[in-house]
């Protein structure tokens with residue numbers, strides 16, 4: 001299908017996780033799904049790109065809730081029998097031991113080739129390095145990052161793939177930069193300075209984390225012990241990442257150009273990192289989603305032919321309701337306004353904000369005016385996130401006919417929810433949501449966004465026309481109370497009355513939402529900008 005684009009640079013896109021399909025659980029959430037969508041768009045648009053990642057043998061956590069409402073985690077041995085064996089094996093020295101990694105190739109999901117490193121070989125003592133995605137910290141995390149970065153560069157060479165751009169999606173792959181430098185020093189006899197400058201000309205970095213504490217840092221002693229110095233000296237590593245070694249600073253210093261993932265996030269990221277000496281200029285390229293994966297075909301067709309949108313929407317809503325019944329035994333009502341909230345359960349996303357005044361929201365839930373559908377996993381070590389899940393679980397017991405929580409959020413649930421709900425709620429504590437992409441999926445399906453002005457939404461929102469804003473972008477003291485009151489106000493005075501009393505306006509808003517999402521928030525627009533503004 002793809003057009004030939006011979007004059008474009010060949011890009012190797014490195015990421016810790018890739019979300020291509022629910023049957024291939026080597027992803028955790030937004031970061032990986034973005035990477036998966038990019039590889040699908042690269043294939044569809046004929047862009048010269050390959051992905052580099054890790055074959056997680058036990059995937060990411062499968063998270064369920066016990067009878068008291070506490071989430072618990074399980075990992076399962078996965079079988080990936082659709083992968084192609086490239087025959088290539090690379091070696092990375094970790095903790096003084098050589099780890100052999102097999103390189104697999106995946107083209108199963110209409111994606112540009114994805115090469116995956118796998119340490120699960122009988123001859124390795126440390127077979128589980130590539131076991132669990134984000135399962136471990138500290139030593140094991142560094143080991144995983146060494147396999148991805150150092151192993152990834154070696155794999156591309158062993159495969160004889162000519163690469164002109166190395167794109168690090170978030171900071172996990174930065175040791176690939178250390179490997180490129182070491183190699184030029186060893187093989188071309190360059191000085192550290194010369195090699196760094198030459199590597200920099202080929203490296204692009206994307207930052208995803210406005211939460212400063214969420215940016216990974218490693219102790220130099222530990223890096224040296226693990227072998228992550230990879231032949232460089234303490235002084236050289238210090239110049240790349242500072243002390244402690246900041247993975248984000250290293251990414252920004254290794255790269256010739258960097259990007260944030262929405263316009264507002266660009267401002268936040270420049271405020272955070274702009275003054276750090278030696279870092280790349282951070283531009284903003286807003287994320288997008290791949291239509292082929294996320295847009296309901298029936299709805300897309302109706303929209304393109306200017307036919308009614310309500311019937312295909314209700315069809316998707318009935319499918320959601322059937323899936324909820326199948327999983328939870330609760331039968332929701334297709335005539336009742338249904339709000340969805342599904343995302344990684346992290347405290348800053350405030351999944352429980354809508355319940356912060358039970359007397360306000362309870363009335364709608366009890367009188368059959370509103371249904372709430374939640375889904376999401378907390379990171380296995382995030383106890384505050386897990387408490388939020390427990391609170392949501394309690395709400396499902398308090399309002400058993402109108403509140404549901406779906407366990408084990410994955411791409412399949414994401415797809416069903418972002419088609420079948422009426423409204424998509426998003427209330428992170430601004431400005432901590434870098435982009436957020438589930439709202440783009442919803443918008444593309446005429447599921448109306450109801451969101452604070454964070455992430456991508458300030459760029460898309462026309463209040464009352466294609467969705468609604470919650471609050472006015474306020475940041476500061478009493479932000480939670482401010483946003484909660486705004487949420488209730490807009491819900492009561494605009495969302496609920498429009499749904500029940502002005503169906504024509506609702507459907508017009510759905511059309512405006514689809515138009516906005518198709519124009520502005522697809523990976524087609526995004527990749528065009530990557531090639532025009534980052535890679536050239």
Ligand SMILES: *Cc1c(COP(=O)(O)O)cnc(C)c1O
Pocket residue numbers: 028029030031033342343344409410411412414415435436437438439441
């Ligand atoms: C789209 C998606 C995400 C990312 O959505 P956010 O809005 O960034 O939270 C995470 N998980 C799944 C399963 C998704 O489909």
